[in-house]
Amino acid sequence: RKEVEQDPGPFNVPEGATVAFNCTYSNSASQSFFWYRQDCRKEPKLLMSVYSSGNEDGRFTAQLNRASQYISLLIRDSKLSDSATYLCVVKGIQNNNNDMRFGAGTRLTVKP
Amino acid sequence: EAGVAQSPRYKIIEKRQSVAFWCNPISGHATLYWYQQILGQGPKLLIQFQNNGVVDDSQLPKDRFSAERLKGVDSTLKIQPAKLEDSAVYLCASSLMTGVRADTQYFGPGTRLTVL
Numbered sequence: 001r002k003e004v005e006q007d008p009g010p011f012n013v014p015e016g017a018t019v020a021f022n023c024t025y026s027n028s029a030s031q032s033f034f035w036y037r038q039d040c041r042k043e044p045k046l047l048m049s050v051y052s053s054g055n056e057d058g059r060f061t062a063q064l065n066r067a068s069q070y071i072s073l074l075i076r077d078s079k080l081s082d083s084a085t086y087l088c089v090v091k092g093i094q095n096n097n098n099d100m101r102f103g104a105g106t107r108l109t110v111k112p
Numbered sequence: 113e114a115g116v117a118q119s120p121r122y123k124i125i126e127k128r129q130s131v132a133f134w135c136n137p138i139s140g141h142a143t144l145y146w147y148q149q150i151l152g153q154g155p156k157l158l159i160q161f162q163n164n165g166v167v168d169d170s171q172l173p174k175d176r177f178s179a180e181r182l183k184g185v186d187s188t189l190k191i192q193p194a195k196l197e198d199s200a201v202y203l204c205a206s207s208l209m210t211g212v213r214a215d216t217q218y219f220g221p222g223t224r225l226t227v228l
Contacts, residue, residue, distance in 0.1 A: 004154075032215065043203060043219035044155065087154055091215070099168045100145065100217070102154035 001026045003093045006086075006103035014111055017078045021106045023088030024070045032091035033071045035062055037084045038105065044087055047073075078110045114138065116220035118204050124226045130192040133223045137185070137206030143167070145217060146179055146189050147203040155203055161187065191225075199227045 006023045013019050025033075033050035048055065050062040050071050061074040075082055088103035117136040125131050137144050143162050147155035158177065159169040163184035172179070176195070181187040191198055201224050205217040 006154075034216075043221055044217075045219070046216050049216075094168075094170065098160065098162070099170070100157050100160065102147075102156070104152075104154045 003027075004088055004090050004101045004103040006088050007106045008104075010107040010109060012109045012111060013078055015078055015080060017110075018074065018076045019078060019108060020072055020074045021086055021088075021108075022070055022072050023090075023103050024068075025088075025090045025093065025101075026069070027090075027093050028066070028069055030090050030092040033062075033064055034089040034091070035060075035071075035073050036087040036089055036102075038087055039084050044102075047086070075108075078108075080110050080112065083108055083110045116204055116206055116218055118202075118220035118223055120223055121221065122224050122226075124228065125194055126228050127196055128193040130190065131194055131225065132188050132190045133202050133204075133225075135187045135189070135204030135220060137187075137204070138218055141206035141208055141218075142184070143207045143215075144181055144187050145203075145205040145207075146187070147205065148198075148200045149203055149222070150200045158189070194225075194227045196227050199225055201225070 003026045035047040036044040037047045038044040050064050054063040059076045063072045085105040085107045087105045093101045145160050146158045149155045158172045159179045160167040161181040164181045179189045201222040203222045204220045207217045
């Protein structure tokens, strides 16, 4: 199993659609999880952290399933500006709470 | 607040040459990360410093890559000698602290390296 594995994508959706991305991780002891957003030829930026109870920020909802070792990101009412690559990040992959691992990213294109 | 600074922004070299990248993290950030991002892939952590100590360098190709963070502030990443497969964007990030659940990394604009 890869350390951090994401839906390969790409996802092409119309404006207003709901889209969900999944990310699985290899170490059940990992403690911290994040979703980052990366626009084309730009640096990654934090979208949201993922907490055990799940969390929501406007149209974005992140959830954690420890039993199945995956996290998800749900985007409701997609906007053109949501077009980007979404990166799953897991901290503590190698039984070291400080190591950081990114997934390969899932590209989303929202079309008019 | 100033962000993470990196230089140069672009670099073109021939294989077997050496190259160095510089990073200045956000003031007060104890942790500094260097990532390599090859086109179409996610960032790969090369090395992570906390202050001037190395926390994780398990994915750093130590035969050709080296990094240092003297005085726990600025950092340099060096490749010597470069190979074609080193062509990538090298991203530097910093964060306020490690071991904290809500740790957030702030990235610099990156250095785009092309090896010919």
